[in-house]
Amino acid sequence: MKRKLLLLAALAGVLSLKGQVTGEPITAYGAIADGQTNNAAAIQQLIDKVSAGGGGRVRVPPGNFMSGPLYLKSGVELHLEPGARLLASTRHADYGDRPGRAAAFIAARDQTGISITGNGVIDGQGQELMLDLFKRLRSGEVKQDSVWRYKRPEGRPLLLTFTGCSKVKVTGVTLKNSADWVQDYRECNGVTIDGITVQSTAYWNNDGIDITDSKNVTITNCFINASDDALCFKSENPGSSCENIVVENCTLRSSASGLKFGTRSDGGFKNIKVRNLTIFDTYRSAIALESVDGGRLEQIDIRDVYAKNTGNAIFIRRGHRNQQGAVGTLKGIYIANVKVETPLLKPDQGYPVEGPPDHLRPGFDRMPARPSSFHIYGHPFLPYNLVPSSIVGLPGYPVEDVTLENIEISYGGRARKEIAHIPLDKITTVPENPANYPEFSMFGELPSWGFYIRHATGIKMINVTLRYVEDDFRPAMVVDDVKGISLVNVKIPTVKELPVIQLNNTTGYTAQGLELPVTGNKTILTTNYR
Known part of the structure; x- marks a missing residue:
């Protein structure tokens, strides 16, 4: 009898707890x-x-x-x-x-x-x-x-x-059709976002998830389709930062960039770990790391990213948009196990809100015969040659300590000199644009098709493969004003023209296991243009 009463009491407690959890409608x-x-x-x-x-x-x-x-x-x-x-x-x-x-x-x-x-x-x-x-x-x-x-x-x-806020949790729900950013977690501590779906292409500026100056954040198992940056980390408080962030197992689609740090970077970003992202049909960069407002961007570890049909693979930029303030830092970056396919045509065409054109050049009477050419607001839009991945600092303020390991990037190719041509002795004419909004297309035409590296120190590329689908007349890599660059098992199987790599004003270059389909004393061209 006593045991039965105890069981009934325990059952009543469970039912009471269940009712409490259910809550009021x-x-x-x-x-x-x-x-x-x-x-x-x-x-x-x-x-x-x-x-x-x-x-x-x-x-x-x-x-x-x-x-x-x-x-x-x-x-x-x-x-x-x-x-x-x-x-x-x-x-x-x-x-x-x-x-x-x-x-x-x-x-x-x-x-x-x-x-x-x-x-x-x-x-x-x-x-x-x-x-x-x-x-x-x-x-x-x-x-x-x-x-x-x-x-x-x-x-x-x-x-x-x-x-x-502190101890914030958002799980399971579907968030859709925002008039602006979908969600912003600003100066919060302890945020868990898990298993949510974001479907927001109803209007402009629809960032999928914004984390602004928040700490101890976990984002896992999410699907995001946004008409602006999909997963965007910002720092708008010079006295704060985004720190201790973990992102895992997410799928991203964006009319801007997939994973982005630094639309604003006043305070900075530190101790970030990203694992297992799938990115598709994304207009701008799959991965964008930007420090341009005086903050720090350090200790970033990104691994296991597959991006298909995206406008750019990797964009890393140290700039000086806050011209009256100090130049921020960008160092300690590790990106590994990444495969990106960058197509010839606009990757987000047909979505409700497409990314805007990057090069609008009024006044051209004739367009090059390229499928992506069209008119916007009555002005001819001159297509540009595909933009390579880039690591770019400023004179005297380099990007520091970047390792790229197990990276494979495929480009559509088909660059044409009648669209734009930067001769090899003119590579230093690429504009610095220190105060411009950070974006992979901010420098206009670039002289390489695979990687453009400028004003950097301590760059390591290990097991990196770069290829194009259709011919490109530009070098695969241009390295300008770099101190210390190591290429280990770098493969560039599709080049036909020399040089494959141009090193300008660069010291501390080493190569091991470099695989190129062409040979000659100008395969790697060392110059000293200033």
């Missing part, structure tokens, strides 16, 4: 699943109650629940059941009219232990929201000089914005 507070009623007041009331009671689950049951902005509070888990759709309001007035960025659909500031879980959908309805704005602009209800500026991101709401 938003419908118990008046939320209506008609896709039209603004349920913000009902949902917020439940969030506030649960947080005040010490935390717990707020449950969104199956159905279409529309809402204005919501504020997540400490201890609250917003749980979306299968079939649940939380729809952001499409009325721009619901997001306020204040200086700066519009309120996010779901926001939190200085909260602890917050989470969004489940298998439901959070839909920003970004396209419908912007159509509402344009309608009100045309009617005169909203002025173009108001906080909601026409076609600019400052007034558009993000889907999620968590600022200064």
Whole structure:
């Protein structure tokens, strides 16, 4: 009898715990699943109650629940059941009219232990929201000089914005159709993002995941399809940084770059580990590492990346956009086990929001016969020769200590001199562009097809294979103003013209196991142009 009572008591405890975990549904507070009623007041009331009671689950049951902005509070888990759709309001007035960025659909500031879980959908309805704005602009209800500026991101709401929060978890859900960046975790500590799907190509500037000056972040098992950078790390606070970041087992598609560090780099990035990425149909770079705003970019370890149909493989840039401040650092980079296929044609053509053209040159009457040539806004768009991967610093401020190991990159080729030609004795005329926005195409035409390395020290390339599909008249590699470059088992099987590698103003060059299909005393050309 005593044992039976103990079992019944234990069962009651389990049932009680189960009920506590399940939480209260938003419908118990008046939320209506008609896709039209603004349920913000009902949902917020439940969030506030649960947080005040010490935390717990707020449950969104199956159905279409529309809402204005919501504020997540400490201890609250917003749980979306299968079939649940939380729809952001499409009325721009619901997001306020204040200086700066519009309120996010779901926001939190200085909260602890917050989470969004489940298998439901959070839909920003970004396209419908912007159509509402344009309608009100045309009617005169909203002025173009108001906080909601026409076609600019400052007034558009993000889907999620968590600022200064700790112990943050977002798992399982689908985030889609944001009017701006999908999610930004800013100056947070302890962020777990796992198993989410991001489908956001409804409008411009739709970064998939932004991590800004946050620490101790784990991003795993995510699928991201974004009409801007897919996975983007930023540092906008000179006194802070992104540190202790782990990324694993993610698939990325982007109308900009796949994995990117340094759109802003005021503070910096340190101790980053990335493993097992699949990147596809991406307009700009598969991997972009940029330090241009005075911050540091150090201790970056990226391995096991497969990128297909992407505009550029690897872009590493140390610049000086903050011209009145110090030059940041970029050193201690290890990239390994990477295979990239860069096609001849535009890799993201046909997506709802394609990447913009990089070289718009008005005034040309005739176009070269190349399939990717077309007109934009009435101006002829002159195609450019494919841009190589690059490692580029500044005079006196080199990129330092970069190792590339087990790398295979295939380029479409088909470069043409009538599009652009930089003679070998003119390679120093490539512009420095120290203050330009960092992007793989920022230097315009480059004199090589495989790798362009300039202003660097301590470069190691181990088991690297570079090939093109169609002929390219340029050298495979141009190395300019570099101190210490080691090529070990580097294979370049497709070259036909000499030189294969041009070293200019470069010291400390060593090669072991170099495999080239051509021979001659000009296979590797050493020059001293300044």
